[in-house]
Amino acid sequence: MKFVFLMDPLETVIFEKDTTLMMMLGAHARGHEVYYLPKDGISLIEGKVCFHAIKVIPQAVAHMPFKEEHTAHLSQDDIHAVFVRPDPPFDEQYLMNTWLLDHLPGRIAVINSPSGIRTVNEKVWASQFKKITPPTIISANKEDLTDFIAKHKNVIAKPTDGFGGQNVFHIEKGSTNTNVILETLSDRYNKAIIVQKYIPESKKGDKRILLLDGKILGAVLRLHEEGEHRNNFFAGGKAMPATVNANDRKIVGILRPHLQKLGLYFVGIDILGDYLIEVNVTSPTCLQEMNRLYNLKLEEKVIDFVEKLIK
Numbered sequence: 001m002k003f004v005f006l007m008d009p010l011e012t013v014i015f016e017k018d019t020t021l022m023m024m025l026g027a028h029a030r031g032h033e034v035y036y037l038p039k040d041g042i043s044l045i046e047g048k049v050c051f052h053a054i055k056v057i058p059q060a061v062a063h064m065p066f067k068e069e070h071t072a073h074l075s076q077d078d079i080h081a082v083f084v085r086p087d088p089p090f091d092e093q094y095l096m097n098t099w100l101l102d103h104l105p106g107r108i109a110v111i112n113s114p115s116g117i118r119t120v121n122e123k124v125w126a127s128q129f130k131k132i133t134p135p136t137i138i139s140a141n142k143e144d145l146t147d148f149i150a151k152h153k154n155v156i157a158k159p160t161d162g163f164g165g166q167n168v169f170h171i172e173k174g175s176t177n178t179n180v181i182l183e184t185l186s187d188r189y190n191k192a193i194i195v196q197k198y199i200p201e202s203k204k205g206d207k208r209i210l211l212l213d214g215k216i217l218g219a220v221l222r223l224h225e226e227g228e229h230r231n232n233f234f235a236g237g238k239a240m241p242a243t244v245n246a247n248d249r250k251i252v253g254i255l256r257p258h259l260q261k262l263g264l265y266f267v268g269i270d271i272l273g274d275y276l277i278e279v280n281v282t283s284p285t286c287l288q289e290m291n292r293l294y295n296l297k298l299e300e301k302v303i304d305f306v307e308k309l310i311k
Contacts, residue, residue: 001080001310003027004051006037006097007283008086015062019287020085024058026299030307034058035072035079039086039093042100049076049103080310081109084117085283089161094282109309112281113263120264120281123160123194132251134275135197142189145182149173154198159185163282170198201273207242208286210298211267212305214256218290218298219244239289251276265309266302 007020015021024034035053043050051074057067082101086094098114119125127136137148138160149155153173162168169181185193205223209216221242248271255276259267268284270277287298 001307002033002035002074002078003081003083003306004035004037004053004074004079005083005085006039006042007083009038010036010056010066010068013065015065017285017288019285020083020283021058021065022287022291022299023083023085023302024056025060026297026303027306028058029300030303032080032303035074036066036068037082039097042097044100044103047103049100050074051079076104076108079108081111081306083111084114088122088163088282090117090121090282091161107310109306110263111265111306111309112267113265116259116262116264117281119262120279121160122163122278122280122282123158126276126279129254129276132254132274132276133196134199134272134277137195138192139195140186140189140192142182145186145193145195146178148195149178152197155195156198157181157185157193157195160192160194171195196277199272199275199277205237205240206277207248207271209242209244209248209252209269209271210284210286210290211252211255211259211269212301213265214252214260214267216244216249216252217301218287218294218296219248220286220289220293222286239286239293241293247274255279265305 005020005024013021028034034056036056037051037053041052053072053074055069055072057069059065059067098118101110101114104110124138126133135152137144139145149171150173155171156168157171158168167185171178171181205221207219207221209219211217219242221240222237223240224237251271264281266284268280268286290296291298
């Protein structure tokens, strides 16, 4: 079968971290043809989706993870699965690609569903589940934001479209940097941002749980560096073994029917203490870290699932 991976440029892949690379290796190991699709490589021609892609052979070689074989012009009639894997932000190009992929026939497996990705902003969507998320405000209004900080005293502020711990700030009531942080994140109060009550358990790390079709695939604890409050691996966080507890399973159980209904098959959720913080649907990561910690090959389960989805 032909598997197409819509993703960031091949040269940006970080060999020891990239989850997409592991999926490509898993697909290749099963005998599937693997194609790299750049973000500008999709066309809709007279109602039919076409791809300007490059056939690649992924390999577990740090200095050369891909062998590029040849360029390929594929139509929707040629392929069996599309993996939507560009990193956030969910910008105009990302949005356009989801609109184009909406035209694919139902026989083609798309991981994740374009309409599902459009529906679920990774930081905003979770806020509807008020019983399992911390007190949160999403606003561009200065008075609302400062009132929220005055009430909760200790908060985390972040953009609605960031990833990898970028532009995440810890603010305590009375901090002389509060106004400049809010002004910067909100583009002088012209863009909505997220402020959440600080969860003290974050000092012990946050838990990333990967879900496959709403079921737990694996979990890892991300622990921040000394002098840092962000646990993300891109911000220097360290991978540690994680135990999935009853509260985690309760959160997953609440999310499962919503994710399945939206066609969001491969999802990463972030949990701090007892609270759900984010639901990552664009290009969830941490599969490599889980593989190393537990001596697993979780990409095999992902490819298993996609093959069954196709059939």
